[in-house]
Amino acid sequence: MNYDKYIAKVVAEIPPSGIRKFFDIASEMEDVISLGVGEPDFTTPWNICENAIYAIETGKTHYTSNHGTTALRQEIAAYLNERNALQYDINQIIVTVGASEALDIAFRAVINPGDEVLVPAPSYVSYMPGVKLAGGVAVPVLTVAANAFKYTADVLKSVITPKTKALIMPFPNNPTGGIMTKEELAGIVDVIIENDLLVISDEIYSELTYDGKHVSIATLPGMKERTIVINGFSKAFAMTGWRLGYVAAPLPLTKAMLKIHQYTILCAPSAAQEAGLEALKTERKNGYKQVREMVQQYDHRRRYLFEAFNALGLRCFEPKGAFYMFPDIRLSGLSSDEFCERLVKEKRVACVPGTAFGEGGEGFMRCSYASSMENLKEAIKRITEFLKENGWL
Amino acid sequence: MKNMRNEILDILRDDAKASAKEIASMIGESEAAVAAEIKGLEDEKIILKYKTLINREKINSEYAEGLIEVKVEPQRDLGYDRIAQRIYRFDEVTAVYLMSGTYDLSVHVEASTMKQISEFVFEKLAVMEGVRSTATYFIMRKYKEHGVIFADDDKDERLVISP
Numbered sequence: 001m002n003y004d005k006y007i008a009k010v011v012a013e014i015p016p017s018g019i020r021k022f023f024d025i026a027s028e029m030e031d032v033i034s035l036g037v038g039e040p041d042f043t044t045p046w047n048i049c050e051n052a053i054y055a056i057e058t059g060k061t062h063y064t065s066n067h068g069t070t071a072l073r074q075e076i077a078a079y080l081n082e083r084n085a086l087q088y089d090i091n092q093i094i095v096t097v098g099a100s101e102a103l104d105i106a107f108r109a110v111i112n113p114g115d116e117v118l119v120p121a122p123s124y125v126s127y128m129p130g131v132k133l134a135g136g137v138a139v140p141v142l143t144v145a146a147n148a149f150k151y152t153a154d155v156l157k158s159v160i161t162p163k164t165k166a167l168i169m170p171f172p173n174n175p176t177g178g179i180m181t182k183e184e185l186a187g188i189v190d191v192i193i194e195n196d197l198l199v200i201s202d203e204i205y206s207e208l209t210y211d212g213k214h215v216s217i218a219t220l221p222g223m224k225e226r227t228i229v230i231n232g233f234s235k236a237f238a239m240t241g242w243r244l245g246y247v248a249a250p251l252p253l254t255k256a257m258l259k260i261h262q263y264t265i266l267c268a269p270s271a272a273q274e275a276g277l278e279a280l281k282t283e284r285k286n287g288y289k290q291v292r293e294m295v296q297q298y299d300h301r302r303r304y305l306f307e308a309f310n311a312l313g314l315r316c317f318e319p320k321g322a323f324y325m326f327p328d329i330r331l332s333g334l335s336s337d338e339f340c341e342r343l344v345k346e347k348r349v350a351c352v353p354g355t356a357f358g359e360g361g362e363g364f365m366r367c368s369y370a371s372s373m374e375n376l377k378e379a380i381k382r383i384t385e386f387l388k389e390n391g392w393l
Numbered sequence: 394m395k396n397m398r399n400e401i402l403d404i405l406r407d408d409a410k411a412s413a414k415e416i417a418s419m420i421g422e423s424e425a426a427v428a429a430e431i432k433g434l435e436d437e438k439i440i441l442k443y444k445t446l447i448n449r450e451k452i453n454s455e456y457a458e459g460l461i462e463v464k465v466e467p468q469r470d471l472g473y474d475r476i477a478q479r480i481y482r483f484d485e486v487t488a489v490y491l492m493s494g495t496y497d498l499s500v501h502v503e504a505s506t507m508k509q510i511s512e513f514v515f516e517k518l519a520v521m522e523g524v525r526s527t528a529t530y531f532i533m534r535k536y537k538e539h540g541v542i543f544a545d546d547d548k549d550e551r552l553v554i555s556p
Contacts, residue, residue, distance in 0.1 A: 373408070
């Protein structure tokens with residue numbers, strides 16, 4: 001039976017993930033050190049797990065309100081206010097199945113067929129397919145290492161057309177580790193407002209910002225009314241597997257997103273919502289102690305790896321957010337794909353080629369430092385051998 | 394806000410073998426500055442010693458550890474210090490804490506066998522002048538010590554590669 005005719009064209013057209021191949025190679029090998037992991041190496045703090053277990057024991061196993069529980073949304077509202085200076089009413093917040101779902105409902109709530117959405121390149125693997133699945137046209141906005149992978153007004157102007165409807169803000173960025181400061185954001189706000197664009201701001205890594213604090217673009221004058229803020233628990237609280245995120249937006253947009261959410265998801269898992277409630281309550285009470293300690297550890301690894309890569313001639317710009325380094329591997333003369341494939345096969349160090357993150361990724365590889373110092377040191381040792389044996393060092 | 398001294402202590406507390414060079418790259422300071430700070434911490438006796446955490450269950454040798462609750466008579470002018478000193482000077486005593494609550498001193502003892510610990514208690518400790526009573530507890534298994542979990546399985550449960 002030929003299934004091609006049954007598969008929707010828009011799905012068939014989405015290319016397979018560039019990560020899959022490396023997953024297959026690395027999963028079959030023993031003793032691999034993986035710098036390819038896009039999630040914290042910390043396990044979820046026990047107080048959070050324990051509260052979820054208690055919630056299950058006491059029968060909190062039913063549907064919740066479509067929006068998410070009131071208690072959790074109140075905590076989220078308080079958290080966004082305290083940490084990111086964002087004020088939202090709880091009716092403007094929807095608790096989602098990870099930030100991934102939040103992205104999906106944001107895309108589907110605003111995109112009409114043919115609408116153009118500006119998508120950063122390189123960037124997280126879901127943006128492009130998400131826009132396409134919603135019927136939109138994903139237009140890459142090239143960001144470059146020389147400019148620390150930030151957006152600039154000029155680059156945005158060069159890709160905006162009358163069909164451009166929205167811009168994805170992906171900072172702190174996966175895979176580059178780039179961020180944008182308040183001043184840099186101010187530099188692009190005029191272009192956004194002049195062109196009447198909506199902003200979908202993915203701030204999942206907001207807590208993982210080094211040498212300063214995360215600034216949400218929604219806090220700039222005139223921006224809150226045109227920004228959908230997306231965040232979640234995965235990165236800040238090491239809760240990836242719980243699938244818990246949220247979206248906050250102007251009320252009419254929240255209502256539009258809620259329509260999709262209520263018919264496709266109904267509600268985020270109730271036990272996960274209880275876990276998220278505990279995460280926020282305890283951290284707020286303790287002055288964000290767990291988050292601070294975690295960020296300090298990431299920061300130590302970040303500095304270590306940054307110095308080590310540059311010493312090896314794998315130049316990288318200093319990432320100021322998330323937990324990724326994006327070193328330049330062009331000294332090898334190989335493509336990112338070849339470099340990463342040989343590195344994992346010859347030295348059992350798994351990284352992800354920059355090309356997996358779309359345009360602008362060629363010549364780079366993504367290395368996650370969500371890994372113990374011990375692993376990072378061993379990885380650097382193996383990468384050093386790899387470069388020496390191939391005459392690149 | 395960040396304090397180099399505290400950051401160095403945070404790193405060494407978790408890994409006493411971290412070199413000045415490594416720590417320097419982790420916190421963005423020069424190796425010389427870090428080495429000088431560590432020397433200062435040692436000179437000021439803030440860092441007292443670098444020790445190794447050992448999982449004794451994996452070693453085939455006799456080993457016993459006990460916790461003893463000790464009630465004592467504090468002495469005028471000296472309080473608990475004198476009696477604590479008399480106790481902590483024994484080689485088999487690994488830790489002594491003055492406690493709030495129903496007893497006074499918590500005494501941790503290590504020896505090759507439980508018998509040796511028992512002997513220490515009734516020959517040395519219980520009969521000591523100023524000691525009113527003792528209650529001895531043997532440690533049967535260690536699950537976690539100094540923040541480290543002893544169970545073997547610290548397997549990384551994450552997918553090797555993820556977006």
